[in-house]
Amino acid sequence: xTALIQVRDVSKAYPGGMLALNRVSLDIRKGEFxxxxxxxxxxxxxxxxxxxxxxxPTEGRVIVAGxxxxxxxxxxxxxxxxxxxxxxxDFRLLADRTVAENVEFALRxxxxxxxxxxxxxxxxxxxxxxxxxxxxxxxELSGGEQQRVAIARSxxxxxxxxxxxxxxxxxxxxxxxxxxxxxxxxxxxGTTVVVATHARHIVDAMRxxxxxxxxxxxxxxxxxxxxxx
Amino acid sequence: xxxxxxxYLVSETHKSIWRNRMxxxxxxxxxxxxxxxxxxxxxxxxxxxxxxxxVQSQPEIQAYLKMETTDQEAVSALKACEAMNGVAExxxxxxxxxxxxxxxxxxxxxxVLEGIENPLPASIRLTTFRAEDVPGVVxxxxxxPCVEDVIYQEEASRNLAVLGRVSQxxxxxxxxxxxxxxxxxxxxxxxxxxxxxxxxxxIMKLVGATDGFVVGPFVLAGIVLxxxxxxxxAGLSIGLYNYLTTSLGSILPFIPILSLTRDTALNITGILxxxxxAVGTLGSALSLRxxxxx
Numbered sequence: 001x002t003a004l005i006q007v008r009d010v011s012k013a014y015p016g017g018m019l020a021l022n023r024v025s026l027d028i029r030k031g032e033f034x035x036x037x038x039x040x041x042x043x044x045x046x047x048x049x050x051x052x053x054x055x056x057p058t059e060g061r062v063i064v065a066g067x068x069x070x071x072x073x074x075x076x077x078x079x080x081x082x083x084x085x086x087x088x089x090d091f092r093l094l095a096d097r098t099v100a101e102n103v104e105f106a107l108r109x110x111x112x113x114x115x116x117x118x119x120x121x122x123x124x125x126x127x128x129x130x131x132x133x134x135x136x137x138x139x140e141l142s143g144g145e146q147q148r149v150a151i152a153r154s155x156x157x158x159x160x161x162x163x164x165x166x167x168x169x170x171x172x173x174x175x176x177x178x179x180x181x182x183x184x185x186x187x188x189x190g191t192t193v194v195v196a197t198h199a200r201h202i203v204d205a206m207r208x209x210x211x212x213x214x215x216x217x218x219x220x221x222x223x224x225x226x227x228x229x
Numbered sequence: 230x231x232x233x234x235x236x237y238l239v240s241e242t243h244k245s246i247w248r249n250r251m252x253x254x255x256x257x258x259x260x261x262x263x264x265x266x267x268x269x270x271x272x273x274x275x276x277x278x279x280x281x282x283x284v285q286s287q288p289e290i291q292a293y294l295k296m297e298t299t300d301q302e303a304v305s306a307l308k309a310c311e312a313m314n315g316v317a318e319x320x321x322x323x324x325x326x327x328x329x330x331x332x333x334x335x336x337x338x339x340x341v342l343e344g345i346e347n348p349l350p351a352s353i354r355l356t357t358f359r360a361e362d363v364p365g366v367v368x369x370x371x372x373x374p375c376v377e378d379v380i381y382q383e384e385a386s387r388n389l390a391v392l393g394r395v396s397q398x399x400x401x402x403x404x405x406x407x408x409x410x411x412x413x414x415x416x417x418x419x420x421x422x423x424x425x426x427x428x429x430x431x432i433m434k435l436v437g438a439t440d441g442f443v444v445g446p447f448v449l450a451g452i453v454l455x456x457x458x459x460x461x462x463a464g465l466s467i468g469l470y471n472y473l474t475t476s477l478g479s480i481l482p483f484i485p486i487l488s489l490t491r492d493t494a495l496n497i498t499g500i501l502x503x504x505x506x507a508v509g510t511l512g513s514a515l516s517l518r519x520x521x522x523x
Contacts, residue, residue, distance in 0.1 A: 074440070075439075078434070078438060078440070079437065082437035092428070106437075109237075109436060110437050111442075
């Protein structure tokens with residue numbers, strides 16, 4: 001079966017010559033749950049950004065859902081991103097909109113009509129356990145709750161892939177575990193998950209596929225791995 | 230889906246203008262000023278056309294006689310004119326006849342001429358066989374002792390054309406300069422809105438909004454500001470023109486001034502609004518290109 005995500009001999013150099021990734025190759029199949037681990041500066045975030053075409057590689061190819069992102073025209077990028085949910089450490093919520101409005105935002109800006117959007121929002125808020133807080137503003141929520149809103153926003157379009165870059169970097173261990181249980185639940189429903197993380201205890205507890213990067217190179221790729229060797 | 234998109238565009242455009250209302254007001258005002266000047270250029274142009282037509286309808290050459298000219302002197306001048314080479318027709322217009330023509334011309338403003346002593350001189354009106362004969366006839370008329378002044382179409386047309394070109398150049402120059410300022414100010418308003426919404430725009434792009442969807446409200450805001458600027462500029466230029474023509478018409482009834490019909494006013498408004506829309510679109514588009522890498 002063809003992999004959902006194919007990274008082929010990818011290198012990425014930033015202006016100034018800093019080499020963030022060096023000839024990285026990997027495949028991720030549909031439905032997989034993958035942790036990307038490594039020290040700060042190892043190239044995790046760069047790899048993540050290549051997957052939703054926030055960056056393009058200097059060399060090599062990135063193919064997602066059959067689309068070669070290195071050759072993708074700019075006009076096609078929004079349609080790729082509608083198939084990918086992205087979650088960040090800093091939540092990236094709109095402070096002047098309620099929980100429901102933040103989640104609905106992802107639908108509205110891609111043309112979903114009000115009634116369908118509201119139904120989808122209610123469903124996803126139930127899934128992340130925030131149905132009762134739909135009218136609250138981000139400032140009234142805890143860090144964990146804010147991240148759950150961000151996850152709800154990334155899942156409301158029922159994406160093929162969920163990408164998370166340090167999703168629990170600002171959260172305590174218990175809350176982090178809750179967030180990962182939520183992400184795992186999305187994975188059980190069929191969403192392919194790629195998470196860059198430093199959360200050692202979670203990686204060790206979940207025993208999923210682990211890809212370790214060191215100075216821009218893949219040094220380890222194990223099926224049911226731990227944070228360290 | 231279409232309704233949602235239109236609703237979203239309208240709502241975001243309104244927000245974008247309201248959030249930066251001072252800057253929006255400034256953009257609208259600058260555009261209005263630029264288009265007011267364009268409106269002035271247009272009405273000057275229309276008036277020149279009107280005056281040209283008026284001049285064309287006048288006799289080819291008019292020789293105004295000195296006020297103290299006697300009947301005998303006038304008759305000998307008339308004979309001298311008839312003897313000139315190239316002259317086709319000659320007609321004497323007495324002071325009374327000239328005043329009577331004036332009364333007829335301004336019959337709807339008769340009150341203005343009431344009680345006024347006839348200020349007009351007698352004149353001799355001539356036509357020539359060929360246009361080339363005009364300068365020679367004018368030269369001969371000028372040396373006649375009882376002739377005060379000679380007016381002929383070519384000179385009047387030339388003077389009007391120079392006056393018209395200067396005033397049009399000034400108005401159009403002003404339009405271009407203030408128009409560029411308006412484009413910059415609208416661009417600046419757009420930039421401020423982009424800065425205020427940068428976080429939101431980043432999320433929009435992240436969740437798959439198209440470039441058109443992201444930039445739509447900004448362009449629409451520019452169009453709305455330009456359109457209101459155009460309406461304001463049209464209102465100002467047409468309003469001021471109507472005020473001036475009413476005032477000047479009673480003070481200087483001898484000057485031919487065009488009264489704007491409803492259709493002409495509507496046409497001017499249309500031109501200014503469309504120009505305003507172009508200015509708004511250009512201002513916002515240039516700013517988006519520079520400050521929003523979509």
